[in-house]
Amino acid sequence: MVRNPSANRDQFRPADHPNETFLLSTVVGSYPKPKWLNRADELVDDPDSKFDASDLEEAHDDACRLITHEHERAGLDTVVDGEMRRNEMVEFFADRIDGYEFNGPVKVWGHNYFDKPSVVEEVAYDEPWLVDEFEFTAGVAERPVKVPITGPYTLGFWAFNEAYPSTEELVYDLADLVNEEVEKLVEAGARYIQIDEPALATTPEDHAIVGEALERIAAGIPEEVRIGLHVCYGDYSRVYPEINDYPIDEFDLELSNGDYEQIPVFEEPEIEPDLALGVVDAHTAEVESVEEIKRNIRQGLRVVPPEKLTISPDCGLKLLPRDVAYGKTENMVTAVREVEAEIDAGEIDLDNPLADD
């Protein structure tokens, strides 16, 4: 069943928050890498270059510091390092989990490839995956840091399964490893974890497998830790209301891309975890105006009250030009603060939040 989001939400409210109402602003995670970082990633593989692994680590540290501060400058309540150290959402983790091997790139479409790993033996936990990354980011951030982790369903189904009788069994083993990682992150001070499961959108009939995996991930994690689930680009009516039974605090959705056609899905029954609403499109290069984003935020108020509404972009912003990603984030935060003030002033009818449009 759903966790207790009201038990952990207030810790993310900044001490100097200007409004009575608090809509938690956050991001999904990935952010465009500075061009020099891509060059650095290539340079370290060039045998003729003096640029070595420790230089690359320094470059990653610099980039993480830069993007964390960029998030803070945009005014976000919770920040991420933009996943500057990660190459791809499955590859990064498969590289760190015992039991995976890589055989080479496979086609996704056209000339776009992905280094799809194979699970060749039982998966096992070796070194921590994200604790160093979290500790570094928390050390340079003024605001609380959110940690996105690729979920076990996606880590299982976006790999070749050579070792397990069924991929479902692989997913449960991976979920136990994610649980171990989340425990270590919590020990290191993390209070906001987001499980990313894009693969669920393509096979919504597997929602029960994802539910069981989340049970394993959330087992023993105290309620002051906020656990979110991000699912993007799918037909949410096929996983709702089942997700109301998931042990999560927050459900993070991409809805701006579909112009909120799917919002009515969540009208009945009432959504139990907090709703993290996508209000800017991660795949259009035009920065939405503050006014447009404010209208998008009101869409969320149709299905949850302000104290259960979190605001984020639809998805990771890494495919956008960096100035566009920043523009969207900054306008998003401005819109959040303006909507909060309008709620405080009684200017938005919470029973009919789209009125006056």
Add this chain to the structure above:
Amino acid sequence: MTERVAATPGLYPLPDRAKETLSDLKGHQKGDLLGGDEGEAIVAEYDEVRAEYVDHQLDAGLDLISEGQGRWDDMIAHPLTVSDAVETGGIVRYYDNNNFYRDPRVVDDLAFSGDVADELEKATDLLADADGAADASLAATLPGPYSLAELATDEHYRDEAEFQAAVAEFLAGEVAAFPDHETLFLLEPSLVTTPPVEGAEERATDAIATVAAETDADVVVQTFYGALGEKLYAHLVDEAGADALGFDLVAGDRDDTVYNVQEFGATDSLSLGLVDGQNTLVEEPETVAERVEWFESQIPLEGFDRTYLTPNTELFYLPTNKYRAKLNALAAAAEVLD
């Protein structure tokens, strides 16, 4: 005595070097994909890829050699996406896979292109020049008309039956231009994933028969992603003009396929999808051979003209080292059975 033939319907992964070269030459975006009018450098690169594919298959010892279809950016939708009567639309999901292709929107009368025939001519030349190719002959591959129509969007004929017939006539015209080939694989996964509605089976089998009638070669109607429905299966055996129906024996519902064959009989030859085209785990030749014997033992018939040993799907899902290992496994399994 049944002749065992190790073969594949092609659609191989590009060699890793060519993945890079071609993405540099062509680009990563939708508009950069193949239109059938590629420039010299791209043609030259694909010529090299084709030669590599032929070598890989000869090295493995396959009985039939495929062109490999390295140019098919849009997988089996390729013959339409290079057609003049087609505008490519958005990127859409390719069956139930994490793969995508450009939606071919048919906006005009479909007319002959000769694109696939040109590829096969080049493969024929390679085979003629290759060492050790004396016993190997060519296997051609096309999408079946039912699947190709299902993968496309009709914005011209505006009638399902008419569109399917037009796609069949178009494919038949392409086949008529093919150089000599021993076998023609018609790939028909949509017969499994989105089968014709009740009463429309004959229209689908007629369309396949239209294409099959254009060649003297053995025609294999290869289905995959699971078992066929029984009624459709019976129609296919009787009406599709196929010398062999092909089945996915890797899929979990293979007992349904056995039931179909036991209940409704079979074509004179069979094509068995035995190695998993979507998993890097490489089957032992003995395991593959056992699967052939298992399947044949379930069947009350006295034997077939031919049993094709094939992968259950196309092979582009795999990294290149594993695709080659799968070719080797098929050829070695045919040896084991001999």
